Amino acid sequence: MTAIRWPLLVRRTHKWLALFVGIQVVLWTVTGFYMVTVHIDYIHGDHLVRPAPGGAFSPSNLVKPTEVVASVPEATELRLQRLLGKPVWRAETSKMPVLIDAQTGTKLAPLTQAQVEAAARSVYTGDPTIVSTKLLTEAPxxxxxxxxxxxxxEFAGWNRPTLYISPTTGELISRRHALWRVFDVAWMLHIMDYDERSNVNNPLLRVATWSAVAMALSGAWLLFWSIRWRKKKKA
Structure with missing residues (x-):
């Protein structure tokens, strides 16, 4: 029976593991470096939008909440907010929010493109030049x-700053820009979830992780064996 030549077996194992997982280890390093280098607040796009304006409205000039509830009996929640600088009542329903002009009591129709662009400009901090406005029914x-x-x-700019606005309330839903999109790709490569980009415990990632651990352990064993072998040969 042939004896197992452990150094040769471990060396071959280390080599094939390095071929299998080496590229992913490089990707982990590069994407991890990007994600810790660029500040997360910048990635989130906090610099693209200004804080919501403060200040209260005089209740004496507003429609009473009881009147709003009477006009929207299916409302589960009611709150006062701003829409393009004007007071509106927002009635939450099981389907979608309903906006009511807080000064006249009339229900407001979904926002027009001009109103959406005005709402976007009112919160955007950069160049107000808009290059594209689209109503999306499918999520990008x-x-x-x-x-x-x-x-x-989408506004003008090298980083393609983009705001997503609610068609019913005019509120800012989210913001995106070029560095966020790079971060999204980096995150996908880092966690190896190429579909939904959210599962940090997917099978592919687990296999790659344990393969990298085995590669590191086999490399450490080879280094230890090499040092001992050289000492033994010298003696």
Missing amino acids: LEMQTRKPPYWQV
Whole structure:
């Protein structure tokens, strides 16, 4: 029976593991470096939008909440907010929010493109030049976690700053830009979830991780064996 030549077996195992998982280890390093180098607040696009304006409205000039509830009996929640600088009542229902002009009591129709663009400009901090405005009924890749419909408003700029606006309330849903999109690709490569980009415990990642651990352990064993072998040969 032939004896197992452990150094040869471990060396071959280490070599094939390195071929299998080496590229992914490089990707882990590069993508991890990007994700820790660029500040997460910048990735989130906090610099693209300004804080919501403060200040209260005078209740004496507004429609009473009881009147709003009477006009929207299916409402489960009612709150006062702003829409393009004007007060509106927002009534939450099981289907979608209903906006009511807080000064006249009339129900508001879904926002027009002009109103959406005005709402986007009112919160955007950069160049107000809009290059594209679209009402989306299917979620793009960068908004897979958000259910449409919503307006996509893209502004001029090298980083393609994009705001997503609610068609019923005019509120900002999310913001995207070039460095966020790079981060999204880096995150996908880092966690090896090439479909939904959210599962950090997928089988492919687990296999690659344990393969990398085995590669590191086999490399450490070879280093230890090499040092001992050289000492023994010298003696």
